[in-house]
Amino acid sequence: MLELDETPLRMTSQRKVIIDELRGLRTHPTADELFLRVRKKRPRISLSTVYRNLEQLAGCGLIQKLDLCGSQRRYDGDTAAHHHVRCLRCGRVDDIPSEAMGDLRKGVCKTCDYEIIGYRLEYLGFCPRCRKQVRRGKPVKPKPRKKG
Amino acid sequence: MLELDETPLRMTSQRKVIIDELRGLRTHPTADELFLRVRKKRPRISLSTVYRNLEQLAGCGLIQKLDLCGSQRRYDGDTAAHHHVRCLRCGRVDDIPSEAMGDLRKGVCKTCDYEIIGYRLEYLGFCPRCRKQVRRGKPVKPKPRKKG
DNA sequence: ATAATTGCAAAACATTTGCGGGCAT
DNA sequence: ATGCCCGCAAATGTTTTGCAATTAT
Secondary structure, eight states, X not given: OOXXXXXXXXXXXXXXXXXXXXXXOSSOOBHHHHHHHHHHHOTTOOHHHHHHHHHHHHHTTSSEEEOOSSSSOEEESOOSOOEEEEETTTXXXXXXXXXXXXXXXXXXXXXXXXXXXXXXXXXXXXOHXXXXXXXXXXXXXXXXXXXX | OOOGGGSSSOOOHHHHHHHHHHHTOSSOOBHHHHHHHHHHHOTTOOHXXXXXXXXXXXXXXSXXXXXXXXXXXXXXXXXXXXXXXXXXXXXOXXXXXXXXXXXXXXXXXXXXXXXXXXXXXXXXXXXXXXXXXXXXXXXXXXXXXXXX
16 A cells, blocks of 8 residues: 655655544545544644645545545545445445445345445546547646636 | 426526526536526526526426536436436536447447546445434435534 | 645635515416 | 515635745655
């Protein structure tokens, strides 16, 4: 597993607590959930520091930013590609172990223990127009920050 | 297809323009994208009216609220369940026609004409804890609005 | 020493809500 | 006439950013 001291990032205590806490969880917390936990160990830490670090750690490949349902982004200490289950009632998010993938019809999934109601599938790629732009070397820029 | 006059909603001109515009698009606009278009026909309409109507129309089943990648919610005039492709460069979202589902490996999808880079799969259901709550009749409430 | 990083405050964004007046029924 | 709905403005919730002080290198 990639470690903090193998990156260009400085090893601050805040950073270390953030990454340790995140890696110790299997629930893929939002930034503010993580903030509440981290604050128990470092009471003076700020929410911006948490956000900033999550961004940087994801940029270095030490953690993964998730873009799932819901209004808040979630973060994952496991950088391997895998899928997730989200609870429709409490919002908790867990991993789908690869062994469970065959077991995901309606009803209770034996391996992940969720009652599966449905799923959401979104493909990602380049539309016809952008394919050309990308081939011509124009960079992938997601969309200007506001006001067109 | 379900129509406006079959719902308890009043048939205001704003509402009609919103639903017509949305149904005429295949790109699943965000609220503000739709607002810009609708404003050409009704220059005095407000963004809140667009949001409020999208919410109500989705509640009545005339349109569909989408919860895809990205920071903004998108809306779909087609209420049938289906999947989507999102362009990683411009953010455009299109339908995946069901005939295309077999054609979605890496490379250019013949039917939808996107270059497919990957996909995102999220299962939805009830976690072990909430399963019990739901069985006891406790309602599905997503999470209190803020401040615990 | 120097440059990255922090905490705080404020800005930026996306969405929702309160209200008084207007319009569909 | 009733009350749903509109536009406007303000509030809310999430994430980002500017800045001066602090800290890892």
